[in-house]
Amino acid sequence: MAETFSFKVLANDGKARRGLVSMPRGEIRTPTFMPVGTGGTVKAMYMDQVRGVGVDIILGNTYHLMLRPGAERVARLGGLHEFARWPHPILTDSGGFQVMSLSKLRKLTEQGVNFRSHIDGAPYEMSPERSIEIQGLLDSDIQMQLDECTALPAKPKEIERAMELSLRWAERCKIAFGDQPGKAMFGIVQGGDSAPMRVRSAQALKAMDLKGYAVGGLAVGEPQSVMLEMLDITCPELPANRPRYLMGVGTPDDILKSVARGIDMFDCVMPTRAGRHGLAYTRRGKVNLRNARHADDPRPLDEESDCPAARDYSRAYLHHLVRSQESLGAMLLTWNNLSYYQKLMQDIRAAIEAQAFEARAAEIAEGWARGDIQAI
Amino acid sequence: MAETFSFKVLANDGKARRGLVSMPRGEIRTPTFMPVGTGGTVKAMYMDQVRGVGVDIILGNTYHLMLRPGAERVARLGGLHEFARWPHPILTDSGGFQVMSLSKLRKLTEQGVNFRSHIDGAPYEMSPERSIEIQGLLDSDIQMQLDECTALPAKPKEIERAMELSLRWAERCKIAFGDQPGKAMFGIVQGGDSAPMRVRSAQALKAMDLKGYAVGGLAVGEPQSVMLEMLDITCPELPANRPRYLMGVGTPDDILKSVARGIDMFDCVMPTRAGRHGLAYTRRGKVNLRNARHADDPRPLDEESDCPAARDYSRAYLHHLVRSQESLGAMLLTWNNLSYYQKLMQDIRAAIEAQAFEARAAEIAEGWARGDIQAI
Numbered sequence: 001m002a003e004t005f006s007f008k009v010l011a012n013d014g015k016a017r018r019g020l021v022s023m024p025r026g027e028i029r030t031p032t033f034m035p036v037g038t039g040g041t042v043k044a045m046y047m048d049q050v051r052g053v054g055v056d057i058i059l060g061n062t063y064h065l066m067l068r069p070g071a072e073r074v075a076r077l078g079g080l081h082e083f084a085r086w087p088h089p090i091l092t093d094s095g096g097f098q099v100m101s102l103s104k105l106r107k108l109t110e111q112g113v114n115f116r117s118h119i120d121g122a123p124y125e126m127s128p129e130r131s132i133e134i135q136g137l138l139d140s141d142i143q144m145q146l147d148e149c150t151a152l153p154a155k156p157k158e159i160e161r162a163m164e165l166s167l168r169w170a171e172r173c174k175i176a177f178g179d180q181p182g183k184a185m186f187g188i189v190q191g192g193d194s195a196p197m198r199v200r201s202a203q204a205l206k207a208m209d210l211k212g213y214a215v216g217g218l219a220v221g222e223p224q225s226v227m228l229e230m231l232d233i234t235c236p237e238l239p240a241n242r243p244r245y246l247m248g249v250g251t252p253d254d255i256l257k258s259v260a261r262g263i264d265m266f267d268c269v270m271p272t273r274a275g276r277h278g279l280a281y282t283r284r285g286k287v288n289l290r291n292a293r294h295a296d297d298p299r300p301l302d303e304e305s306d307c308p309a310a311r312d313y314s315r316a317y318l319h320h321l322v323r324s325q326e327s328l329g330a331m332l333l334t335w336n337n338l339s340y341y342q343k344l345m346q347d348i349r350a351a352i353e354a355q356a357f358e359a360r361a362a363e364i365a366e367g368w369a370r371g372d373i374q375a376i
Numbered sequence: 377m378a379e380t381f382s383f384k385v386l387a388n389d390g391k392a393r394r395g396l397v398s399m400p401r402g403e404i405r406t407p408t409f410m411p412v413g414t415g416g417t418v419k420a421m422y423m424d425q426v427r428g429v430g431v432d433i434i435l436g437n438t439y440h441l442m443l444r445p446g447a448e449r450v451a452r453l454g455g456l457h458e459f460a461r462w463p464h465p466i467l468t469d470s471g472g473f474q475v476m477s478l479s480k481l482r483k484l485t486e487q488g489v490n491f492r493s494h495i496d497g498a499p500y501e502m503s504p505e506r507s508i509e510i511q512g513l514l515d516s517d518i519q520m521q522l523d524e525c526t527a528l529p530a531k532p533k534e535i536e537r538a539m540e541l542s543l544r545w546a547e548r549c550k551i552a553f554g555d556q557p558g559k560a561m562f563g564i565v566q567g568g569d570s571a572p573m574r575v576r577s578a579q580a581l582k583a584m585d586l587k588g589y590a591v592g593g594l595a596v597g598e599p600q601s602v603m604l605e606m607l608d609i610t611c612p613e614l615p616a617n618r619p620r621y622l623m624g625v626g627t628p629d630d631i632l633k634s635v636a637r638g639i640d641m642f643d644c645v646m647p648t649r650a651g652r653h654g655l656a657y658t659r660r661g662k663v664n665l666r667n668a669r670h671a672d673d674p675r676p677l678d679e680e681s682d683c684p685a686a687r688d689y690s691r692a693y694l695h696h697l698v699r700s701q702e703s704l705g706a707m708l709l710t711w712n713n714l715s716y717y718q719k720l721m722q723d724i725r726a727a728i729e730a731q732a733f734e735a736r737a738a739e740i741a742e743g744w745a746r747g748d749i750q751a752i
Contacts, residue, residue: 069696320445
């Protein structure tokens with residue numbers, strides 16, 4: 001295992017990159033998709049299943065974990081890897097996004113955010129330094145700077161204020177993180193839907209020479225075209241020898257189009273959340289198992305898959321489980337969805353290596369468009 | 377595999393029996409505990425986990441399955457074993473118990489019961505013949521007669537009326553079931569808490585020469601002592617060469633005491649339901665993971681268990697999952713509980729073989745009484 005955090009681009013195909021992050025807890029093959037393990041569990045999954053579908057790294061939510069079970073408690077229990085039984089790399093967000101979306105009575109200042117827990121109303125303080133401290137207590141391998149993420153649409157003045165504050169917080173997080181060779185702290189490009197502000201943010205962060213760069217504040221209500229335009233503008237401003245992480249994205253289609261623009265890392269609740277709502281991601285697009293047309297269908301979701309959830313259970317059974325709100329329905333569909341997302345990433349990585357990304361991406365999108373009724 | 381249903385007593389120890397049911401879909405080592413797979417799924421478990429903890433036979437609920445997904449649909453899809461991916465023996469109840477406890481607007485006559493679904497209010501008819509027909513559509517290996525189960529306390533006249541009706545329905549079920557050498561239809565002893573009525577019911581059923589006998593209408597509100605007294609009276613009236621099944625029972629303590637009285641088969645929602653409510657069954661008794669004392673406890677539930685759920689996860693983590701209502705909490709605790717119940721049955725079977733059941737039962741009960749704090 002590597003002793004220090006490093007990133008290597010192994011192959012380029014247009015703007016798409018095939019890379020490798022190495023760090024003491026393991027390697028991350030990029031482009032990669034990180035399942036979200038909000039509160040120390042990837043919902044409805046055993047960790048060995050998560051690993052089994054090909055996951056290199058999962059994401060933990062600092063906000064949720066600091067409230068319950070508490071960062072100091074997780075540290076006493078040996079850190080998040082030990083606590084949740086996931087010995088491989090973990091990335092944690094800063095907590096800022098959920099503080100702004102979930103907590104109550106929050107007050108934002110230059111110093112940080114004061115807020116109350118959405119669970120029991122208890123008061124908390126979050127500053128750039130405290131966010132890094134908490135992520136350290138969790139023993140997170142890739143830690144994110146605290147930032148302020150602006151929901152879109154927003155006024156230019158407001159976007160600029162939040163972006164500049166996020167830059168100052170990036171500096172403070174860098175100092176707080178210090179020198180930890182086996183780990184990384186990533187900065188986050190903000191700037192809303194404003195091209196000049198995205199450029200300003202990316203350039204200022206680049207000057208800080210961080211180990212990786214995220215693009216934040218996208219997929220927060222704007223059309224996909226705006227998100228892709230921001231990536232077109234932002235990615236060229238970021239150093240080529242650092243991983244690029246598009247936060248909170250997204251659909252399989254978002255992923256294909258963002259990889260094409262030079263993104264290396266993704267996370268999203270979509271495959272896990274959809275699995276709990278009766279939706280399956282497949283080679284033939286999204287399948288809604290709640291739909292009555294599945295009630296008598298003996299076919300599996302995808303007989304060619306090597307994931308038991310996709311291959312071994314009839315749609316009729318999955319439909320029954322979803323309609324009956326049986327937890328096995330969520331278990332199987334989450335498994336299927338994470339498996340499909342990982343296969344998609346594997347497919348993308350192989351296509352970039354083969355210098356065939358554009359053609360393969362078109363084939364994949366064509367499969368989704370065909371739909372599952374005629375196809376199988 | 378056996379071509380016909382058969383039962384052999386392999387060893388006796390006092391009134392306790394170690395036996396073997398053989399049938400085309402597999403063997404059932406008795407005393408056995410059957411996890412409840414209400415609607416074609418043992419809640420929060422994969423079927424390979426159910427098998428993995430040592431389960432020989434599961435129970436399906438006719439009432440739930442006839443309403444959703446429907447017995448004819450299950451038959452079209454290849455039967456319940458194929459539908460739910462459990463190729464081993466399945467016992468189904470008659471549906472009568474849930475019709476009386478869950479359905480709406482029911483009307484009971486000599487012919488059967490008319491009722492409305494608790495899900496959508498749709499009207500259904502259930503007769504002894506229809507119950508056997510449905511259980512046949514499900515392709516159930518051990519089918520139960522339709523009976524009327526009286527909640528206790530009840531008036532003697534009411535107990536007698538229901539018991540006599542159940543006897544007449546047993547005759548009709550026997551005729552409806554006909555000659556199916558690879559399967560079995562069990563009669564059900566009723567008679568509430570009345571010794572003479574239990575004897576009358578058992579003798580009348582014995583005269584029908586059925587392949588197995590259940591004791592029903594117990595664990596329905598009466599003290600454990602009444603249940604055990606009814607077993608003391610009933611078991612000697614039943615033929616020694618037929619399996620005896622105590623329906624809907626029970627706690628580990630109920631099981632020990634009922635095995636001591638000659639019972640061979642059990643089913644209960646307790647281990648699965650408790651698992652969804654933060655309760656773990658262990659060698660040291662019941663552990664409530666919701667309790668704050670577990671919040672910082674790095675110990676597993678039972679480091680000597682070979683069940684990963686019991687051995688590999690800290691109590692602190694389980695506590696966190698339960699408090700956060702994470703589905704992994706229910707998944708792990710259900711797994712632990714079914715594993716513990718199966719280990720208990722294995723322990724009981726070995727003790728009977730060794731002619732040491734009474735002493736071993738006392739040791740097991742002592743382990744529960746010691747509790748988990750001092751013990752581990």
